[in-house]
Amino acid sequence: MRVATAQSHESSTASAIRAAFDAIVDELGGAPDWLLVQSAIRHEPEALRSALVSVGARRVHGASSCLGVMSQAGVDTAGGLGMFGIRDARGSFGVGMAALDDDPAAAAGAALQQAIDAADRQGELPALIWLSASPGHEEACIAGIEAMLGQGVPIVGGSAADDSVAGDWYLLTLDANLGDAVVVTALYPSTALHSAFQSGYAPTNERGRVTASEGRTLISVDGEPAAAVYDAWTDGAIAAARPAGGNILASTTLFPIGRRVGELAGVAYYRLAHPESVTPEGALRLFADVAVGDELVLMRGTSEALRTRAGRVAADALALARLRPNEAAGALVIFCAGCMLTIRDELDDVVASLREVLDGVPFLGCFTFGEQGCFVGGENCHGNLMISVTVFAKA
């Protein structure tokens, strides 16, 4: 198992793909058996796809990332792209993609079946599912995958993103690119891998129960308009936006809404929902589904924690894998785009924290509009403002 990562800042998509792919091939000593491509939307998806075909890439899993990517070489939020390549002759990898249409669960199931067939491992449980989906239906996508595989496989990934939540995100494989789709890779590597998934926020004493909701729109909490309740909990974090409604991403990043997933040793752990906008009617729109009856907890974070958390999640992933950095082939980092935007000027600190922990291990990080991962207790979840680090062992 060998891993290589590469970034390219070339303005031409074809040149950027060529430069990054050549670097990957040089590092791996041959074409990768699986290639993850994350790109800012500055690169058009069809141009990316055709460039990837022309360089001879195989088994490509592609998704857009907010503003850019980061790797051990540094962070790029100026519209670049990054690649993460695995060369593993004894492993198998397969990629599938399906349009979400009106049944995201079925689409995820279909993409999974394509991926397993492409890996030529029919009926075999993958070691990991890497998931990328358009924002909006990630829970259904996870449910669609679990309907086939059960809950015994970690599902990790991040939602496709654009630069301004304008719906310009995309997903791609070598066969097609789509704006509203799900891409699934079934990974059967020859070596072990482990993933850590954390929120990094602490619960406050502010709590309430959902009394009205529609999908990702939180209408009321304890019978009161959701925006009013949230504004009260946060001492007016969204007061300015409430009358006319609008985007509140930046002002809510440090105050997400948590829902209890489970507990270990009596201590609860949470998945987060990031309020992205407020409606003039007083509802909150989130990046994750909520349901009537859900118990909500206001979570609180700090920008200092956001700067250093990725390194600590990477340390947890290595510890879970029982690996020293020199035993790891590579790492994939999913970093919430909301968190990234909050500390955009301090992203070098994030990269530094990852470099310090991973100590020479190549990694690729992307900035997503929703994060999927597996908690310590084994639950696969979609959440917001989360960070995941997945490490691949060399042997």
Add this chain to the structure above:
Amino acid sequence: MSNDELLRESVSRLEQALAAERSRRDEAEATLAGLRCITDAGDLAATDAALLEGLQPLLRYQAAAILLRSREDGEVFAATSADHPALLTLRWRSGPLLERVLGGQTVALFDLRRTPELAALAETSDIRSALCVPLSTSTRAALLLGVHDQPAFFTQRQVALAQGFAQTATRVLENLGAREHLHRRQIAEEQAAALARTNAALREQVATIGAQLDTIHAQQAQIQRLRAPVLQVGPQTLVVPVVGELDQEALVEITETLLHAISERRARRVILDLTGFESADAAIADRLRSLARAIALLGARCVLTGLRPALALTLSDSALEVMAFATLADAVAAIRD
């Protein structure tokens, strides 16, 4: 970061460490349980049954079997024993999946109907998912196949547990196999040594018996010589004093010895001295007649001496026409004259 967040993170890290420790403990307990099955069982055949029972609580299969390479068809793996009828009749023909398992990879199958190599198992039974655990050693290709009627029953957690166990168990099975091989070799060597000892003893006995037979033969020859020695009393005259019984066997031996002597010594006369001969039945007359004829056929004359009255009477009734003298001395004297 706030103290609260630091505290939560510390607690979270401790939780993760605790979960990891639990995981490691489960893995260690599973490995120990399986190893106990192996060591308690004693030999490979008993180990298979003990393993299936010992690993069930950990891997949670409903039924399981140890599959071994078929003796009839080397491309097929089959169960030697199983607690599910479909597993007993399973014939798993070699393919990429089986090769991966035999190569040391633990594999969970979430839906056998989608698995080409084992689809038939799902079609003919209620089995839907399976866990394949490699247990091959250098002398035996084997795997454990645990099954369940629920699709996607086995998880990556169980794969990790089984893989950890298999890596250790294979080494123990390797040692057990080597010990069994050594034990069998020691038994074979002991049996070979015992056989060699028995052969040596037999050879010794045969040699002794052979020597005894030689002695017996020598004694028999000596007895024969004593019973009917062939003596040369003149240039062309032989004397054979007949002692004891003249049964058929003795007659044959005397005849052979005598005829050989006649031929060798160019004798013209043979005196059969019957002084020490006591029998007088009709069969004796026939035998003496046969002997006399044989002597005549070589051109010699047969002369009888020392006839007892009863024998003389018996011979008188027969058609034996030979010269007879009262004593050997008389006969020798007459021949010289």
